Every structure is written in C-alpha cells, then in structure tokens.
Amino acid sequence: MTVAVPSELEFVEHTVDLVARHCLACGLSVKAVRFNLRVALSEALANAIVYGNRLDPGKQVHIAICLVGQSVQVHVRDQGEGFDPNCIPDPRSRDCIERVAGRGLFLIKELVDELEFNDRGNSLCMTLHRA
Amino acid sequence: MATTVSSTPSGVTIVAVDGQLIVANRNELKETVLTSLEAGDLKFVFDFTATGYIDSSGLGVLVSISKKIREAGGALRLAGLNEDLGMLFELTKLDTLFKICDTKETAEKGF
Numbered sequence: 337m338t339v340a341v342p343s344e345l346e347f348v349e350h351t352v353d354l355v356a357r358h359c360l361a362c363g364l365s366v367k368a369v370r371f372n373l374r375v376a377l378s379e380a381l382a383n384a385i386v387y388g389n390r391l392d393p394g395k396q397v398h399i400a401i402c403l404v405g406q407s408v409q410v411h412v413r414d415q416g417e418g419f420d421p422n423c424i425p426d427p428r429s430r431d432c433i434e435r436v437a438g439r440g441l442f443l444i445k446e447l448v449d450e451l452e453f454n455d456r457g458n459s460l461c462m463t464l465h466r467a
Numbered sequence: 468m469a470t471t472v473s474s475t476p477s478g479v480t481i482v483a484v485d486g487q488l489i490v491a492n493r494n495e496l497k498e499t500v501l502t503s504l505e506a507g508d509l510k511f512v513f514d515f516t517a518t519g520y521i522d523s524s525g526l527g528v529l530v531s532i533s534k535k536i537r538e539a540g541g542a543l544r545l546a547g548l549n550e551d552l553g554m555l556f557e558l559t560k561l562d563t564l565f566k567i568c569d570t571k572e573t574a575e576k577g578f
Contacts, residue, residue, distance in 0.1 A: 345491045371520060371551040378522045382490040428560040436531045439523035439559055446558050 339399040341381065343389040348381045351399070355410065358401055362408045365467040372447040373410070376462055379440040380412040388414030388458055407449070410462045418457030468492040470499050474508075479575045483514040488525035496525075500532050509541030512574040516547030521555060533565065542566075544574040 337358050341351050352374050360369050381397060389395040395415040402409045425432055427439040445451055450463035468486035475481060480503050488496060500511065513529070515521075521529075529545075536543045544566045548556065556562040568574035 348491055349487060349489060367551075371554075374520050375522055375555070378489055378520075382522065382524065386490075433560060433564060434530055434534070436527040437523070439526055443523055443555075443558065 337401045341385075341397045341399065343385045343391055343393060343395050343397065345382065345385055345391075348378055348385070351381060352377050355399060355401060359408050359410070359464070362401070362403050363466045364408055364464055368464055368467070373464060376444045376447045377410060377412070379444050380410075380460060380462065383440050384412055384414035384416075387419065388416030390416065404463075406466050407463050408466065410464070411459065412462070413454075413459035416458050418454075418459075420457055421453050421460075468495065470496055472499060472503060475575055477575060477578070479510045479512055479578060480508040481512050481514055481571055481575070483517065485517040487519045488521045488528070490522060490524035493524045493528040497528050497532055501535065504535060504539055504541065509536070509539065510578045511536060511541065511543045512568075512571050513543065513545050514547045514571045515545065515549075515552055516571070518547075518549075518552065521552060526555070526559060526561060530561070530564070542578065544568055544577060546571040546574040 339351060341347050355377055356369050356374055359373055364373065384397040385391060389397065398413045400411040421441060424441050427442050432438060444462065448462040449465045452461045468484065468488055471483040473481045482500060533543050546568045547570060548567060568577060
C-alpha cells in the first residue's frame with residue numbers, strides 16, 4: 337500500500353486512520369494500532385509536512401506500508417533537505433521538559449520496535465512486530 | 468476534536484476533550500482555554516475521558532496552556548487519562564509537570 341499526502345496538516349488525521357485500518361488487516365494488534373502506530377505515524381507525518389516539506393503545497397509526503405515476515409514496516413518520506421536525527425535533545429531533560437515542541441521524534445523511537453533513517457534524513461522506516 | 472466547557476458550583480472550569488488532540492486542532496483547545504482565562508476563570512480541569520490519542524503537538528499545547536494558567540495565578544489538573552494516555556505522560560515525564568487525577572470529580576475536589 338502506498339499513499340501520497342499533500343503537505344497540509346489537515347490531512348494527518350485521515351491519513352493515520354487509513355493506514356491504521358490497513359495495518360490492522362496486516363495483523364498488528366489492536367493496541368499497537370490504536371496507540372503506538374497512530375501516535376508514531378501522526379508524529380512522522382507532522383514532522384515531514386512541517387519540518388521536511390515546510391508546508392510547501394507543491395510537495396508531498398509519501399507513505400509505504402510493507403509486510404515483512406512477522407513485522408509491518410511503515411516508510412514515511414518527505415521532499416525536504418533531511419535532518420540529523422542524532423541532533424535532537426532529550427525532551428525529558430530539565431532544560432527541555434517545559435518546551436512546547438521537540439517530543440515527536442522521541443515518541444516515535446519509544447513507540448515503535450525499530451526505527452531507521454536514510455542517510456539524507458528525509459525518510460524513516462518504522463517497524464512494528466506483529467503479535 | 469471537540470471541546471465542551473462547563474463550570475461547577477465550586478468555580479472549577481471543566482474542559483472535556485472529545486476525539487484526538489493533535490497538530491491540526493491543538494490551537495482550538497488553546498483558544499478555548501485562553502478565552503475562559505480572560506473571563507476570569509482560574510481553576511481548570513481537563514477531562515480526557517473521551518480522548519483517543521494525543522500527539523506531541525497536543526502535549527506541547529498542554530505545556531503552553533499550563534504556563535498561561537500559572538502566570539495568571541490559576542491551576543490546572545488533568546483527569547480521565549486512559550492507559551495509553553497515561554503511558555504517554557510517563558514516557559515524556561510530563562507526569563512530573565502536571566497534576567493528574569483519576570477522575571474529574573477527584574480533580575475538582577483537589578483545588
């Protein structure tokens with residue numbers, strides 16, 4: 337399954353619903369879909385739209401869902417310059433805990449079983465294991 | 468997402484959040500609360516009993532609203548978090564920043 341999403345935040349919720357239904361059909365548990373996948377994908381999409389494509393209506397975010405063995409992989413790729421995921425500070429630290437932003441990538445890391453980025457930093461792959 | 472605002476006889480403003488609190492709608496909640504704050508309300512309970520999930524933008528707006536309420540001399544309590552939402556606050560350590568109660572009734576009595 338592949339989906340191309342316009343760079344507008346209003347599409348995030350419906351896209352997450354669509355992908356969640358597909359992942360349920362792929363065999364992910366209800367809890368993993370209801371919470372882990374929904375929050376992680378919502379974060380990945382919002383980051384791609386806002387920080388990757390910088391809300392440029394001429395750019396899209398591409399999502400691909402693949403069934404690989406006992407896992408479901410969700411790829412999210414934007415058309416931006418990319419970023420270094422190792423440069424994001426821990427949002428739980430004393431300096432960051434009261435910040436309004438900066439928790440998205442942390443939540444993705446915590447909620448999926450595996451997370452990988454491409455070298456450019458404009459594409460991520462979230463892996464969730466089937467129960 | 469839809470928010471419902473009500474007041475209790477003890478002067479507590481209950482803000483019920485129905486649906487998902489996410490990047491696309493976070494400002495609706497902020498505007499709702501700031502309007503109440505400007506009207507003089509100071510004690511707030513956010514009831515998440517009917518909330519599906521909250522993303523990092525939603526968490527961020529809660530942090531922002533909490534600061535505004537504190538600066539105005541008020542107080543905020545969160546209530547009705549399900550297991551998933553409770554885990555979200557624990558993961559991010561925001562459970563150390565907010566007063567979290569099991570129910571809105573408990574939260575209301577805590578003021």
